[in-house]
Amino acid sequence: AQSVTQPDIHITVSEGASLELRCNYSYGATPYLFWYVQSPGQGLQLLLKYFSGDTLVQGIKGFEAEFKRSQSSFNLRKPSVHWSDAAEYFCALIDSNYQLIWGAGTKLIIKP
């Protein structure tokens, strides 16, 4: 079955520290993968996507993600977080019917 797993429900990081949010997927072929961010009370905004090619993908707001086929992972990283990064982050893939399959989300909390 096609699925996306985000193992961490909450992550707390100090401002200025590095960040890695985990995303694992189950899919039979090379997936199309996305990371979206949802700020409080807002809709979802695309951070970055992976369709093919270079496995290290750069996104907006200084985020990047690396596609690792051998580990079925697409982890999101940022070298230094800012208080404005506090939000919920969703990993998603497009399935064989062109539907988005979503992870449950990881809520990022920033400590001052």
Add this chain to the structure above:
Amino acid sequence: NAGVTQTPKFQVLKTGQSMTLQCAQDMNHEYMSWYRQDPGMGLRLIHYSVGAGITDQGEVPNGYNVSRSTTEDFPLRLLSAAPSQTSVYFCASTLYRGQVAFFGQGTRLTVV
């Protein structure tokens, strides 16, 4: 550029009442969809449309109806609201299936 516009932002309904959540996009996107977001469950697809006059069910369609008479509009109807429909609802549009989705700001619905 408005993108995807959802109305209302907040709504409280009594059990058994009906209402329509409005969604409009001005990007000439063919594909539109409705999701509900519940804590710890990510986003679940309710209904979607691949173009004007064509709609189909998603993962959780029961209790909801949709129509797509124009490319721009994709309203979601609750015929007889139930407390289980308390959720945050998001409309999204995509140029074509399998491409990046743009989201509205969401509608927070409470059924009492």
